[in-house]
Amino acid sequence: MRYWLFKSEPSTWSWDDQVAKGDAGEEWDGVRNYQARNAMREMKVGDRGFFYHSQKEKAIVGTVAVTAEAHPDSTTDDPRWECVDIKALDTLPTPVTLDDCKTDPRLSHMVLVNNTRLSVQPVSEDEWQVICEKGGLATQA
DNA sequence: GCCAACGTTGGC
DNA sequence: GCCAACGTTGGC
Numbered sequence: 623m624r625y626w627l628f629k630s631e632p633s634t635w636s637w638d639d640q641v642a643k644g645d646a647g648e649e650w651d652g653v654r655n656y657q658a659r660n661a662m663r664e665m666k667v668g669d670r671g672f673f674y675h676s677q678k679e680k681a682i683v684g685t686v687a688v689t690a691e692a693h694p695d696s697t698t699d700d701p702r703w704e705c706v707d708i709k710a711l712d713t714l715p716t717p718v719t720l721d722d723c724k725t726d727p728r729l730s731h732m733v734l735v736n737n738t739r740l741s742v743q744p745v746s747e748d749e750w751q752v753i754c755e756k757g758g759l760a761t762q763a
Numbered sequence: 764g765c766c767a768a769c770g771t772t773g774g775c
Numbered sequence: 776g777c778c779a780a781c782g783t784t785g786g787c
Binding site for chain 2: 653654656737738740
Protein backbone atom coordinates (compact mmCIF):
# COMPACT_ATOMS: atom_id res chain seq x y z
CA MET A 623 0.00 0.00 0.00
CA ARG A 624 1.15 3.50 -0.73
CA TYR A 625 0.48 6.79 0.99
CA TRP A 626 -0.51 10.18 -0.38
CA LEU A 627 -1.53 13.67 0.60
CA PHE A 628 -4.45 15.66 -0.81
CA LYS A 629 -4.57 19.42 -0.41
CA SER A 630 -7.74 21.42 -0.40
CA GLU A 631 -8.86 24.90 0.44
CA PRO A 632 -11.53 24.51 3.11
CA SER A 633 -13.62 27.18 1.43
CA THR A 634 -13.78 25.06 -1.72
CA TRP A 635 -13.91 21.53 -0.34
CA SER A 636 -13.39 20.96 3.36
CA TRP A 637 -12.80 17.94 5.53
CA ASP A 638 -16.35 18.31 6.84
CA ASP A 639 -17.63 18.12 3.26
CA GLN A 640 -15.57 14.99 2.70
CA VAL A 641 -16.78 13.35 5.92
CA ALA A 642 -20.39 14.17 5.01
CA LYS A 643 -19.98 12.06 1.88
CA GLY A 644 -19.30 9.01 4.04
CA ASP A 645 -18.42 5.77 2.36
CA ALA A 646 -19.83 6.99 -0.93
CA GLY A 647 -16.71 9.09 -1.28
CA GLU A 648 -16.16 11.81 -3.81
CA GLU A 649 -14.17 12.55 -6.93
CA TRP A 650 -10.98 14.47 -6.28
CA ASP A 651 -11.64 16.59 -9.31
CA GLY A 652 -10.38 19.92 -10.52
CA VAL A 653 -6.70 18.99 -10.59
CA ARG A 654 -4.98 20.77 -13.49
CA ASN A 655 -1.41 19.93 -12.77
CA TYR A 656 0.55 17.12 -14.37
CA GLN A 657 2.55 16.12 -11.32
CA ALA A 658 -0.61 15.87 -9.26
CA ARG A 659 -2.37 13.94 -11.99
CA ASN A 660 0.53 11.55 -12.36
CA ALA A 661 0.40 10.85 -8.64
CA MET A 662 -3.28 9.99 -8.93
CA ARG A 663 -2.60 7.65 -11.84
CA GLU A 664 -0.31 5.65 -9.57
CA MET A 665 -2.93 5.19 -6.89
CA LYS A 666 -4.62 1.88 -6.22
CA VAL A 667 -7.90 1.18 -4.47
CA GLY A 668 -7.18 0.92 -0.75
CA ASP A 669 -4.21 3.31 -0.74
CA ARG A 670 -4.31 5.75 2.16
CA GLY A 671 -3.96 9.49 2.13
CA PHE A 672 -3.90 12.54 4.35
CA PHE A 673 -6.38 15.37 3.90
CA TYR A 674 -4.70 18.76 4.25
CA HIS A 675 -6.36 22.13 4.69
CA SER A 676 -4.41 24.88 2.96
CA GLN A 677 -4.73 28.64 3.40
CA LYS A 678 -5.72 29.67 6.90
CA GLU A 679 -5.56 26.37 8.73
CA LYS A 680 -2.49 24.75 7.12
CA ALA A 681 -2.89 21.41 8.83
CA ILE A 682 -3.40 17.75 8.12
CA VAL A 683 -6.84 17.08 9.52
CA GLY A 684 -7.82 13.55 8.52
CA THR A 685 -7.11 10.34 6.66
CA VAL A 686 -8.78 9.03 3.52
CA ALA A 687 -8.80 5.88 1.41
CA VAL A 688 -8.76 5.63 -2.36
CA THR A 689 -12.02 4.05 -3.54
CA ALA A 690 -11.61 4.31 -7.32
CA GLU A 691 -8.55 4.48 -9.51
CA ALA A 692 -7.89 7.29 -11.97
CA HIS A 693 -10.73 8.01 -14.37
CA PRO A 694 -11.64 11.03 -16.51
CA ASP A 695 -12.37 14.19 -14.52
CA SER A 696 -16.09 14.87 -14.86
CA THR A 697 -15.56 18.61 -14.47
CA THR A 698 -13.76 18.98 -17.80
CA ASP A 699 -13.95 17.69 -21.36
CA ASP A 700 -10.19 17.85 -21.63
CA PRO A 701 -9.02 14.24 -21.76
CA ARG A 702 -5.70 15.12 -20.17
CA TRP A 703 -7.22 15.41 -16.72
CA GLU A 704 -8.10 12.48 -14.56
CA CYS A 705 -8.98 11.99 -10.94
CA VAL A 706 -9.49 9.32 -8.30
CA ASP A 707 -12.30 8.92 -5.78
CA ILE A 708 -11.58 9.05 -2.06
CA LYS A 709 -13.58 8.59 1.12
CA ALA A 710 -12.97 9.88 4.64
CA LEU A 711 -11.58 7.44 7.18
CA ASP A 712 -10.52 9.08 10.44
CA THR A 713 -10.40 12.61 11.76
CA LEU A 714 -7.08 13.33 13.48
CA PRO A 715 -7.66 13.94 17.20
CA THR A 716 -4.84 16.49 16.95
CA PRO A 717 -4.37 18.16 13.55
CA VAL A 718 -0.75 18.14 12.43
CA THR A 719 0.14 21.62 11.23
CA LEU A 720 2.51 22.66 8.48
CA ASP A 721 4.66 24.18 11.19
CA ASP A 722 4.81 20.84 12.99
CA CYS A 723 6.03 19.24 9.79
CA LYS A 724 8.66 21.91 9.25
CA THR A 725 10.05 21.64 12.75
CA ASP A 726 10.10 17.84 13.06
CA PRO A 727 13.34 16.60 11.49
CA ARG A 728 11.59 13.36 10.53
CA LEU A 729 9.19 15.34 8.37
CA SER A 730 11.45 18.06 7.04
CA HIS A 731 11.81 16.32 3.68
CA MET A 732 8.10 16.06 3.02
CA VAL A 733 6.90 17.30 -0.34
CA LEU A 734 4.37 19.32 1.62
CA VAL A 735 7.20 21.31 3.18
CA ASN A 736 9.37 21.65 0.11
CA ASN A 737 6.93 22.05 -2.75
CA THR A 738 4.12 24.13 -1.36
CA ARG A 739 2.21 24.31 -4.61
CA LEU A 740 1.75 20.62 -5.40
CA SER A 741 -1.81 19.66 -4.51
CA VAL A 742 -1.56 15.86 -4.70
CA GLN A 743 1.67 14.30 -3.56
CA PRO A 744 3.25 11.08 -2.29
CA VAL A 745 3.98 10.50 1.40
CA SER A 746 6.56 7.94 2.54
CA GLU A 747 5.58 5.16 4.92
CA ASP A 748 7.84 6.62 7.61
CA GLU A 749 6.20 10.02 7.25
CA TRP A 750 2.79 8.39 7.42
CA GLN A 751 3.65 6.72 10.73
CA VAL A 752 5.11 9.88 12.22
CA ILE A 753 2.09 11.98 11.31
CA CYS A 754 -0.37 9.38 12.62
CA GLU A 755 1.56 9.36 15.87
CA LYS A 756 1.67 13.14 16.17
CA GLY A 757 -1.99 13.39 15.24
CA GLY A 758 -3.02 10.96 17.94
CA LEU A 759 -4.15 8.18 15.62
CA ALA A 760 -3.28 4.59 16.33
CA THR A 761 -0.86 3.37 13.70
CA GLN A 762 -2.71 1.91 10.78
CA ALA A 763 -1.12 -0.93 8.92
C1' DG B 764 -3.58 41.65 0.45
C1' DC B 765 0.98 40.86 -1.05
C1' DC B 766 4.45 38.41 -3.11
C1' DA B 767 7.44 34.39 -4.20
C1' DA B 768 7.55 30.12 -6.48
C1' DC B 769 6.32 27.52 -10.00
C1' DG B 770 3.80 25.72 -14.08
C1' DT B 771 1.88 26.68 -18.53
C1' DT B 772 1.38 29.11 -22.79
C1' DG B 773 2.64 31.03 -26.97
C1' DG B 774 5.72 33.79 -29.99
C1' DC B 775 9.85 33.43 -32.30
C1' DG C 776 13.19 24.16 -28.66
C1' DC C 777 13.92 28.33 -26.02
C1' DC C 778 12.35 31.79 -23.21
C1' DA C 779 9.47 35.70 -21.80
C1' DA C 780 4.98 36.65 -20.22
C1' DC C 781 1.34 35.39 -17.69
C1' DG C 782 -1.72 32.93 -14.33
C1' DT C 783 -2.31 30.36 -10.14
C1' DT C 784 -1.26 28.66 -5.68
C1' DG C 785 -0.44 29.16 -1.07
C1' DG C 786 2.39 30.92 2.82
C1' DC C 787 3.02 34.98 5.27
